[in-house]
Amino acid sequence: MSMDLSLHLPILQVIVPLLAAPLVVLLQPRNLAWAATVAVCLLAFAIALQMASRVLLGDILYYEVGGWRAPFGIALQVDAVNALLLVVVSGAASLAALGCRESLFAQIEPRRHPLFFAAWLLLLAGLSGMLVSADAFNIFVFMEISSLASYILIAGGPDRRALLAVFKYLVMGTIGATFYLIGVGLIYMMTGTLNLADMARLVPEVADQRPVLLAAGFITVGLALKAALFPMHVWLANAYMHAPHAVSVFLAACGTKVAVYVLLRIDFSLFQAGNLDHSIRFALFLMPLALLGILVCSAVAMFEGQLKRMLAFSSVAQIGYILLGASLLSEAGLTSSLLHMFNHALAKSALFLAAACLSMRFMDLRIDSLAGAARQMPVTSAVFVLGGLSLIGVPGTAGFVSKWVLITALLEQGEQGMVMVAIVLVSSLMAVAYVWRTLEVLYFKEPAGELKFAEAPPLMLVIAGSAALLNLVFGLMPAVPLALSQQAAQVLIGGAP
Amino acid sequence: MNLFEVLGHYNYWVFSILLMVGMYAVIARGNLIKKLVGLSIFQSAVFLMYISMDKVEGGTAPILQSGNPGQLYSNPLPQVLILTAIVVGVATLALGLAIVVRIHERYGTIEEQELLNAD
Numbered sequence: 001m002s003m004d005l006s007l008h009l010p011i012l013q014v015i016v017p018l019l020a021a022p023l024v025v026l027l028q029p030r031n032l033a034w035a036a037t038v039a040v041c042l043l044a045f046a047i048a049l050q051m052a053s054r055v056l057l058g059d060i061l062y063y064e065v066g067g068w069r070a071p072f073g074i075a076l077q078v079d080a081v082n083a084l085l086l087v088v089v090s091g092a093a094s095l096a097a098l099g100c101r102e103s104l105f106a107q108i109e110p111r112r113h114p115l116f117f118a119a120w121l122l123l124l125a126g127l128s129g130m131l132v133s134a135d136a137f138n139i140f141v142f143m144e145i146s147s148l149a150s151y152i153l154i155a156g157g158p159d160r161r162a163l164l165a166v167f168k169y170l171v172m173g174t175i176g177a178t179f180y181l182i183g184v185g186l187i188y189m190m191t192g193t194l195n196l197a198d199m200a201r202l203v204p205e206v207a208d209q210r211p212v213l214l215a216a217g218f219i220t221v222g223l224a225l226k227a228a229l230f231p232m233h234v235w236l237a238n239a240y241m242h243a244p245h246a247v248s249v250f251l252a253a254c255g256t257k258v259a260v261y262v263l264l265r266i267d268f269s270l271f272q273a274g275n276l277d278h279s280i281r282f283a284l285f286l287m288p289l290a291l292l293g294i295l296v297c298s299a300v301a302m303f304e305g306q307l308k309r310m311l312a313f314s315s316v317a318q319i320g321y322i323l324l325g326a327s328l329l330s331e332a333g334l335t336s337s338l339l340h341m342f343n344h345a346l347a348k349s350a351l352f353l354a355a356a357c358l359s360m361r362f363m364d365l366r367i368d369s370l371a372g373a374a375r376q377m378p379v380t381s382a383v384f385v386l387g388g389l390s391l392i393g394v395p396g397t398a399g400f401v402s403k404w405v406l407i408t409a410l411l412e413q414g415e416q417g418m419v420m421v422a423i424v425l426v427s428s429l430m431a432v433a434y435v436w437r438t439l440e441v442l443y444f445k446e447p448a449g450e451l452k453f454a455e456a457p458p459l460m461l462v463i464a465g466s467a468a469l470l471n472l473v474f475g476l477m478p479a480v481p482l483a484l485s486q487q488a489a490q491v492l493i494g495g496a497p
Numbered sequence: 498m499n500l501f502e503v504l505g506h507y508n509y510w511v512f513s514i515l516l517m518v519g520m521y522a523v524i525a526r527g528n529l530i531k532k533l534v535g536l537s538i539f540q541s542a543v544f545l546m547y548i549s550m551d552k553v554e555g556g557t558a559p560i561l562q563s564g565n566p567g568q569l570y571s572n573p574l575p576q577v578l579i580l581t582a583i584v585v586g587v588a589t590l591a592l593g594l595a596i597v598v599r600i601h602e603r604y605g606t607i608e609e610q611e612l613l614n615a616d
Contacts, residue, residue, distance in 0.1 A: 144585045160604065160616075185550065
């Protein structure tokens with residue numbers, strides 16, 4: 001009997017890294033554990049690409065775990081909304097594991113490597129599980145798997161301040177996940193189901209909508225905490241800054257975006273479809289916070305002295321762009337939101353990979369201490385330039401495409417839209433300021449003494465360089481991610497779960 | 498809603514009060530262990546909410562007895578869900594405590610104020 005594996009792709013996306021994690025623990029020589037992790041990440045990446053290519057053709061991949069019919073069994077679903085993010089998550093895991101080999105070996109004690117890489121795979125499994133699940137409770141379980149794994153990874157480095165950062169993250173992350181659990185419980189109380197499609201069908205029929213609204217509040221706030229929406233972002237900056245560099249690359253590319261995805265998926269299919277007032281509440285809650293986040297965090301990034309902290313604050317501002325697009329409740333707005341998740345992941349992974357390369361030669365990543373680094377590390381600095389340009393949104397880079405779509409969507413809104421366009425432009429100027437400040441130090445500032453060191457290790461340079469080039473590739477040829485994002489926006493606006 | 502209805506929902510009152518007590522401990526206490534205790538209370542409150550909603554009046558434990566077709570039993574699904582959530586809660590608490598141990602090793606204190614002044 002032949003088995004067609006292509007039918008099982010949605011579950012393979014999750015169980016391949018999940019089952020590999022305990023096996024990696026057993027691999028003792030450290031290169032072996034690393035190689036196995038990279039192989040599994042690349043396999044997950046291949047699975048995600050295969051599913052995305054089928055979704056692009058209009059397929060929806062639906063899977064019932066163990067053959068149990070929904071709504072009784074657990075259903076998995078891959079459509080345009082999550083296919084692109086699955087590529088981002090597994091791609092970021094692969095890039096970070098491949099591109100930070102030397103950095104990881106320098107930062108993590110050798111005897112801890114197998115455990116560290118097991119947590120790495122569990123994080124990949126958890127994030128993928130959150131994306132493919134079409135079941136509200138299953139999303140909670142995978143959310144906690146990914147959170148626990150990310151706490152371990154962040155605290156895994158040599159920096160003792162990471163412990164304090166991770167404690168804060170653990171407390172806030174648990175509160176966020178518990179709020180989500182309360183929300184799911186309230187909806188289960190009113191509908192008796194956990195399957196998202198079934199919930200979406202039953203929620204509008206609930207006679208008393210008050211518990212549903214309460215659930216919407218709990219779920220929105222809980223996931224906003226996880227997504228580091230301003231002002232619930234206080235855990236993020238220190239966690240990204242003190243984490244091992246490889247973990248910063250992985251998490252900055254996709255950590256918070258998966259929570260944003262769950263928020264959009266649940267809010268649009270469950271709450272907004274049956275209750276027209278709710279969409280207004282959703283927009284009025286998110287829009288001011290998104291705008292404030294864009295302005296305040298870009299401003300903070302301008303004055304931040306630490307390279308990785310600056311990038312982390314810029315990430316919070318980018319979450320603002322993503323949620324600003326979604327809060328417009330229009331197809332164009334959602335397209336920009338989903339596309340920006342992809343493009344920002346490209347830009348931030350290139351920038352954090354450059355930071356990891358710099359860290360191989362500089363003990364301290366204070367921006368001032370990097371003076372003149374470009375003379376010794378031309379490739380790393382070039383990667384930083386490309387990533388920075390994409391972050392600003394310079395034409396020709398990936399960041400430009402999503403900002404263009406966002407501004408088009410804002411202009412559709414009339415007068416208020418103009419104000420928001422102005423805010424987006426001001427914050428882009430701030431991005432110019434903070435990216436330029438770093439470039440100026442890298443290229444034009446005289447180093448204190450004579451610098452005598454070589455470029456970062458070749459593998460790190462190759463991976464960082466290709467991440468930077470991807471920003472150009474998807475800036476010049478944005479057709480595929482754009483098509484997937486448009487498809488996804490139609491799915492979300494249509495209210496289909 | 499009269500007084501009896503308000504009091505009749507007493508499990509949900511206990512749920513909300515415990516939730517607030519836990520949240521307060523997390524915010525107001527400076528000792529990291531006490532913060533984790535608060536976090537644990539916060540999570541346990543939600544377990545109570547789930548267990549309350551599955552109760553069927555007069556129902557027994559959801560174990561099918563042979564020869565009793567009309568048996569009334571509580572909804573087993575929230576119980577199973579909360580079993581999973583308890584496991585998640587235990588794992589979070591264990592990891593949190595492990596981090597506190599590491600913090601104590603590296604800083605020599607677990608008081609928030611002293612930690613903030615440390616570096």
